Amino acid sequence: MRIEIVAVGTELLLGQIADTNAAWLGEHLAAAGIPSHFHQAVGDNHDRIVLALRTALARSDGVIVCGGLGPTHDDITRDAIAEVMNVGLQRDEAVVAAIDAMFRTRGRAMSSSNLRQADVPEGASVIPQTKGTAPGLICPVGHKVLYAVPGVPYEMSDMFDRGILPDLRRRMAARGETTGVITSRVLRTWGMSESGLADVLADHIAELDIDPEAPAAPNGAGAAGAATIAFLASGIEGIKVRITVRAEDDAAAGVLLDEQESAIRAVLAAAAGDVVFGVDDEAIEHAVARVLAVDGSTLGLAESLTGGLAASRLVNVPGASTWFRGAVVSYASEVKFDVLGVPAGPVVSEEAAKAMAEGARRVLGADVGLSITGVAGPDPQDGQPPGTVFVGLAIAGRETEAVSFSVPGDRVRVRQYATIAALDLARRRVGASPPGP
Amino acid sequence: MRIEIVAVGTELLLGQIADTNAAWLGEHLAAAGIPSHFHQAVGDNHDRIVLALRTALARSDGVIVCGGLGPTHDDITRDAIAEVMNVGLQRDEAVVAAIDAMFRTRGRAMSSSNLRQADVPEGASVIPQTKGTAPGLICPVGHKVLYAVPGVPYEMSDMFDRGILPDLRRRMAARGETTGVITSRVLRTWGMSESGLADVLADHIAELDIDPEAPAAPNGAGAAGAATIAFLASGIEGIKVRITVRAEDDAAAGVLLDEQESAIRAVLAAAAGDVVFGVDDEAIEHAVARVLAVDGSTLGLAESLTGGLAASRLVNVPGASTWFRGAVVSYASEVKFDVLGVPAGPVVSEEAAKAMAEGARRVLGADVGLSITGVAGPDPQDGQPPGTVFVGLAIAGRETEAVSFSVPGDRVRVRQYATIAALDLARRRVGASPPGP
Numbered sequence: 001m002r003i004e005i006v007a008v009g010t011e012l013l014l015g016q017i018a019d020t021n022a023a024w025l026g027e028h029l030a031a032a033g034i035p036s037h038f039h040q041a042v043g044d045n046h047d048r049i050v051l052a053l054r055t056a057l058a059r060s061d062g063v064i065v066c067g068g069l070g071p072t073h074d075d076i077t078r079d080a081i082a083e084v085m086n087v088g089l090q091r092d093e094a095v096v097a098a099i100d101a102m103f104r105t106r107g108r109a110m111s112s113s114n115l116r117q118a119d120v121p122e123g124a125s126v127i128p129q130t131k132g133t134a135p136g137l138i139c140p141v142g143h144k145v146l147y148a149v150p151g152v153p154y155e156m157s158d159m160f161d162r163g164i165l166p167d168l169r170r171r172m173a174a175r176g177e178t179t180g181v182i183t184s185r186v187l188r189t190w191g192m193s194e195s196g197l198a199d200v201l202a203d204h205i206a207e208l209d210i211d212p213e214a215p216a217a218p219n220g221a222g223a224a225g226a227a228t229i230a231f232l233a234s235g236i237e238g239i240k241v242r243i244t245v246r247a248e249d250d251a252a253a254g255v256l257l258d259e260q261e262s263a264i265r266a267v268l269a270a271a272a273g274d275v276v277f278g279v280d281d282e283a284i285e286h287a288v289a290r291v292l293a294v295d296g297s298t299l300g301l302a303e304s305l306t307g308g309l310a311a312s313r314l315v316n317v318p319g320a321s322t323w324f325r326g327a328v329v330s331y332a333s334e335v336k337f338d339v340l341g342v343p344a345g346p347v348v349s350e351e352a353a354k355a356m357a358e359g360a361r362r363v364l365g366a367d368v369g370l371s372i373t374g375v376a377g378p379d380p381q382d383g384q385p386p387g388t389v390f391v392g393l394a395i396a397g398r399e400t401e402a403v404s405f406s407v408p409g410d411r412v413r414v415r416q417y418a419t420i421a422a423l424d425l426a427r428r429r430v431g432a433s434p435p436g437p
Numbered sequence: 438m439r440i441e442i443v444a445v446g447t448e449l450l451l452g453q454i455a456d457t458n459a460a461w462l463g464e465h466l467a468a469a470g471i472p473s474h475f476h477q478a479v480g481d482n483h484d485r486i487v488l489a490l491r492t493a494l495a496r497s498d499g500v501i502v503c504g505g506l507g508p509t510h511d512d513i514t515r516d517a518i519a520e521v522m523n524v525g526l527q528r529d530e531a532v533v534a535a536i537d538a539m540f541r542t543r544g545r546a547m548s549s550s551n552l553r554q555a556d557v558p559e560g561a562s563v564i565p566q567t568k569g570t571a572p573g574l575i576c577p578v579g580h581k582v583l584y585a586v587p588g589v590p591y592e593m594s595d596m597f598d599r600g601i602l603p604d605l606r607r608r609m610a611a612r613g614e615t616t617g618v619i620t621s622r623v624l625r626t627w628g629m630s631e632s633g634l635a636d637v638l639a640d641h642i643a644e645l646d647i648d649p650e651a652p653a654a655p656n657g658a659g660a661a662g663a664a665t666i667a668f669l670a671s672g673i674e675g676i677k678v679r680i681t682v683r684a685e686d687d688a689a690a691g692v693l694l695d696e697q698e699s700a701i702r703a704v705l706a707a708a709a710g711d712v713v714f715g716v717d718d719e720a721i722e723h724a725v726a727r728v729l730a731v732d733g734s735t736l737g738l739a740e741s742l743t744g745g746l747a748a749s750r751l752v753n754v755p756g757a758s759t760w761f762r763g764a765v766v767s768y769a770s771e772v773k774f775d776v777l778g779v780p781a782g783p784v785v786s787e788e789a790a791k792a793m794a795e796g797a798r799r800v801l802g803a804d805v806g807l808s809i810t811g812v813a814g815p816d817p818q819d820g821q822p823p824g825t826v827f828v829g830l831a832i833a834g835r836e837t838e839a840v841s842f843s844v845p846g847d848r849v850r851v852r853q854y855a856t857i858a859a860l861d862l863a864r865r866r867v868g869a870s871p872p873g874p
Contacts, residue, residue, distance in 0.1 A: 010681075011667065013473050013474065013475075015463035016669075018457050019456060023456075025452070027452030030452070036450050037485050038450075038478070038479055039476075039477065040476065040478075042475055044667075051496060055496075071635065072632070073635070073639075106843075111630075111633065111635075114632055131845075131846075133632075152670065154850075242453070307753075307757075308740070308745025308764055308766060310745070311768075312743070312748075315743075315813075321769065324744075329738070329765070329766065330763050331758060331761050331762060332761070332762045332802075335762055364776070
């Protein structure tokens with residue numbers, strides 16, 4: 001089955017938000033071996049939503065429509081679907097009760113406009129809501145199918161996993177289609193440029209060749225070279241190397257991914273050392289958590305340039321309270337001097353970074369102190385140009401060190417790069433032998 | 438003329454990148470008063486690009502196709518356009534010379550694969566390249582038109598400004614169409630639900646009636662009620678109320694937007710008080726900066742639950758160093774006790790929030806201390822369920838206060854809501870009279 005994605009919302013056409021739902025759905029359909037050949041976006045206009053849905057049904061086997069299921073007057077996807085299905089809308093009392101209950105648990109009364117969210121096209125079934133008020137819809141249209149989900153990303157993704165994907169698999173099985181799988185694994189790196197990674201891996205990539213849009217061939221598993229490699233510069237998330245393989249099932253795909261991961265890790269390690277910090281959703285903060293857990297150490301931060309950004313990433317890790325003590329965000333110089341005990345003098349310097357790291361250890365009672373100071377710009381500070389970053393690292397029983405580097409970009413990008421670079425330094429050092437002389 | 442945007446690239450379908458070109462083009466078409474009713478994305482497949490272009494030509498007056506003009510084997514947009522136009526491709530020697538000259542200035546030799554970029558469908562004209570090697574194309578198809586531009590964002594935007602927009606204006610003038618402008622303004626709110634806002638504004642909205650996707654009417658300027666209102670829930674950014682108006686020119690649009698903004702602010706203020714914290718790109722941190730600047734106060738934070746997230750937002754404001762002292766991220770309870778002077782006892786409580794706010798003032802030397810403590814989940818803490826948040830506010834010369842609330846969602850969302858709610862409290866209180874007894 002080929003699935004088309006239709007995103008509804010005038011804000012998409014006007015460029016007020018980019019369509020991240022289509023990207024998410026495309027990625028997750030591909031991961032399930034289900035091809036998606038077309039995406040559309042259309043505004044909050046009844047006739048044009050109807051036209052977009054009919055166009056999609058004409059050239060694809062199924063449609064996922066996102067958005068326009070909210071409680072307000074411009075949420076008209078339900079009505080457009082009813083027209084395409086050539087049926088009326090019926091109020092579903094079970095949905096009314098669920099919305100009402102959701103409001104009650106929050107201590108609020110259900111608004112009358114929410115009742116529209118309980119209107120369901122005749123013949124459609126409901127994907128129950130768990131996180132919002134709008135249910136999803138599964139709407140048969142002849143021998144094709146139309147799924148509707150809210151445009152709120154976490155509601156959309158939840159309903160895709162819980163309602164759409166299982167229904168799609170049932171339909172594909174009934175049609176005698178094998179899906180196979182197209183699966184990706186992402187190696188996350190820090191320390192090499194995107195073009196540097198591409199150059200180092202060029203010979204390896206030249207040996208590979210598959211069409212990533214094609215459905216999985218039943219005998220795809222184990223086919224030599226059934227993989228593609230792509231690079232994605234992701235700012236605060238580092239540079240991603242994505243391996244995509246096509247195979248008959250998850251097990252066969254796993255074997256191919258393992259082979260590719262090993263080969264790529266070997267090439268990168270030979271060229272640039274320990275640049276791979278994580279796999280898939282493992283961000284740099286998870287890598288830091290992992291080395292701290294192995295080492296049994298606690299961590300405290302002193303942040304100036306980054307203003308709490310590094311700390312706010314670390315607390316995203318479940319269980320952070322076992323190893324993360326906290327941070328002193330010493331934005332004003334006096335806070336560096338008075339709270340962290342940094343000696344008077346330039347605060348964008350190797351000496352200040354070291355003193356901040358030691359201050360973080362002492363004030364926060366941590367085994368490891370990590371500090372970040374620098375110049376976000378646009379103006380220079382302490383004679384240093386924008387983009388200058390100093391990172392300090394104080395570890396019990398070792399000499400405190402500081403490294404400096406220069407990063408490009410505006411204030412936001414300088415902070416993002418400084419954060420990942422500092423956390424990457426902690427990842428490489430904690431538990432490892434101290435750097436040699 | 439209604440223009441459809443078609444983005445070409447398998448990476449878009451697979452969700453490897455989001456389609457920012459379509460958003461940019463949609464925004465700039467709207468700003469020029471040119472409606473865009475549909476967007477499509479399609480992969481690097483000849484037959485499917487042809488189908489997408491024919492679909493677009495059937496329902497729109499013109500098409501802008503982005504991507505697939507590069508030098509490699511999967512760049513096939515030129516061939517697909519030639520098929521849609523029912524013509525052949527001809528090598529344009531002027532384009533060959535321009536590409537060759539571009540390589541020479543870079544001290545490199547032109548690759549033979551670049552010659553494909555000089556192939557132009559018969560009857561098409563060229564938008565000369567300035568920044569890359571691929572020229573753009575202007576392709577008449579019957580009485581409609583198809584524009585092709587590279588997918589590289591800065592090449593695409595340059596060719597839009599230089600080649601597409603002037604050509605579109607010529608065609609619209611020849612058809613006797615006036616363009617006018619479609620402009621939006623966003624009011625950013627915190628403190629009401631999306632459905633609550635919609636209910637309160639329902640009467641106002643009922644009086645308005647235009648279609649924001651329609652072309653500007655020649656007499657649109659000043660027409661009573663030429664506006665639409667939409668709502669957009671944006672998580673950490675609050676809920677946005679977007680006003681869109683259509684008018685003859687920017688000045689007339691500004692008058693309409695001012696009228697609508699005043700009317701909506703009045704309705705909201707009467708129903709719910711001071712819920713509008715900003716306009717357009719003004720986020721909650723900018724609103725906090727504004728009230729602090731007026732008041733001449735400095736701010737210090739004590740963050741537990743939010744782990745530095747509030748601080749990291751405040752430093753995004755240019756000039757934050759004049760009023761932001763810093764933060765103590767007291768993730769471990771001992772840091773609350775030892776650094777901030779919180780009395781022993783439950784740390785998710787009104788008392789702890791107040792002591793943290795006062796500790797932040799004292800330790801960081803700030804006029805205003807703001808604190809956030811609570812339970813991110815998934816487990817309860819201090820007998821409080823996940824989503825429980827306490828915010829403390831200590832202001833020189835006033836009694837320290839604390840407010841508590843309950844927010845839904847996972848760890849990330851609890852932190853986001855707690856951050857905006859805390860910053861919103863500071864925005865409402867700083868400079869205002871203390872709350873009454």
